Amino acid sequence: MTYTYSQIPWLLCLILIALVFYLYLRLSQNTPVIKTNKLRKNMSAQEALDMLLQGNNEYIQSGTSEFDRKSVAHSQHPCAIILSCSDSRVSPELIFNQLHVGNLFIVRNAGNILDEMVLGSIEYGVKHLASPLIIVLGHDRCEAIKATVESVLENQIECSSHIKHIINIMKPTAQDIIDDMKIGTEISVETKNEIIKKTAFANIHRVMSKISQNSVIISQALQENKIKLVGAYYDLDHGNLRFID
Numbered sequence: 001m002t003y004t005y006s007q008i009p010w011l012l013c014l015i016l017i018a019l020v021f022y023l024y025l026r027l028s029q030n031t032p033v034i035k036t037n038k039l040r041k042n043m044s045a046q047e048a049l050d051m052l053l054q055g056n057n058e059y060i061q062s063g064t065s066e067f068d069r070k071s072v073a074h075s076q077h078p079c080a081i082i083l084s085c086s087d088s089r090v091s092p093e094l095i096f097n098q099l100h101v102g103n104l105f106i107v108r109n110a111g112n113i114l115d116e117m118v119l120g121s122i123e124y125g126v127k128h129l130a131s132p133l134i135i136v137l138g139h140d141r142c143e144a145i146k147a148t149v150e151s152v153l154e155n156q157i158e159c160s161s162h163i164k165h166i167i168n169i170m171k172p173t174a175q176d177i178i179d180d181m182k183i184g185t186e187i188s189v190e191t192k193n194e195i196i197k198k199t200a201f202a203n204i205h206r207v208m209s210k211i212s213q214n215s216v217i218i219s220q221a222l223q224e225n226k227i228k229l230v231g232a233y234y235d236l237d238h239g240n241l242r243f244i245d
């Protein structure tokens with residue numbers, strides 16, 4: 001098949017359009033869906049679900065994830081057990097840059113608090129998965145701790161019995177901090193923020209103590225130096241961690 005000189009520009013145009021269309025398809029398939037905080041605020045449930053399903057498709061198509069999945073499909077040996085807050089800004093996989101399945105055994109709840117269920121999960125990680133490290137991960141500007149401090153300072157009553165359960169667990173810690181600071185009746189925003197920060201640190205310490213005191217499995221493993229228990233405080237602005245022994 002031969003083309004005349006007058007047909008060549010049209011042919012080049014068609015090739016160019018086809019190339020642009022092909023690149024558009026490839027990019028739209030491979031570009032991760034990233035929504036800004038502002039866009040997420042106005043997202044419908046269906047939009048959120050669609051975004052997550054697209055994310056799952058991208059995950060499945062990724063060559064690395066297939067290798068990861070196969071390597072841990074029938075057994076797991078996570079290098080650390082992490083008790084962290086449910087806060088969407090405090091994802092252990094991202095903070096510790098451990099983006100492979102099987103690396104971390106994570107227990108999350110609002111305020112990184114400890115109850116029987118949480119302790120049982122941590123014990124499982126130590127006893128059955130042989131994880132050598134437990135990290136209790138708290139963070140600044142924690143909403144759960146803020147709610148607890150406000151319930152002590154301002155006597156705010158939480159209507160939900162389930163949220164009240166979380167607050168009641170942390171209340172003695174917040175009360176101790178407030179008593180130690182000997183504050184007056186007028187509390188500035190700065191003082192309140194200081195109370196929240198100190199309560200977050202004290203909460204990490206208290207949870208660490210309870211883990212070792214309330215679990216025979218964990219206290220024995222600690223005594224035998226089979227595991228290590230540390231606390232960490234995460235800075236939302238800078239992304240760095242302050243470790244607490």
Ligand SMILES: [Zn+2]
Pocket residue numbers: 085086087110111112139141142143144145
């Ligand atoms: Zn939090």
